[in-house]
Amino acid sequence: TNKLVSVLTTDFHLGYPRCVNPFEGKVAIITGGGSLIALAAARNLVAGGARVLLIDHQEQFRAEAMQAAGAAGRFMAGDLTDDAFVDRIVGTVLDEFGGVNYLVSAAASYDEDRL
Numbered sequence: 001t002n003k004l005v006s007v008l009t010t011d012f013h014l015g016y017p018r019c020v021n022p023f024e025g026k027v028a029i030i031t032g033g034g035s036l037i038a039l040a041a042a043r044n045l046v047a048g049g050a051r052v053l054l055i056d057h058q059e060q061f062r063a064e065a066m067q068a069a070g071a072a073g074r075f076m077a078g079d080l081t082d083d084a085f086v087d088r089i090v091g092t093v094l095d096e097f098g099g100v101n102y103l104v105s106a107a108a109s110y111d112e113d114r115l
Contacts (some may be wrong), residue, residue, distance in 0.1 A: 028041075057080070
């Protein structure tokens with residue numbers, strides 16, 4: 001039975017035990033919430049036990065972001081260059097999640113004329 005419990009709670013990587021849910025109880029803010037990188041980060045963090053707050057400037061990404069995060073996630077749309085919006089993000093993460101442990105900065109902007 002001890003072997004079964006060990007297999008269910010840890011696996012081994014390079015000879016060291018690794019927790020199955022390394023992000024259990026952790027909270028991440030993920031900017032660029034509609035990007036493929038942000039969605040992959042959200043899926044992996046949630047799979048590891050984290051809760052996530054996805055941020056994107058476009059509301060149209062809400063459904064896909066929430067599908068990636070499931071019940072462990074929240075989505076906010078707004079402009080990260082707007083101080084009032086950033087204040088809302090901080091208030092939301094404190095009120096709903098109790099704090100933040102990680103920031104995944106996947107937001108980007110570019111000028112199409114320069115590409």
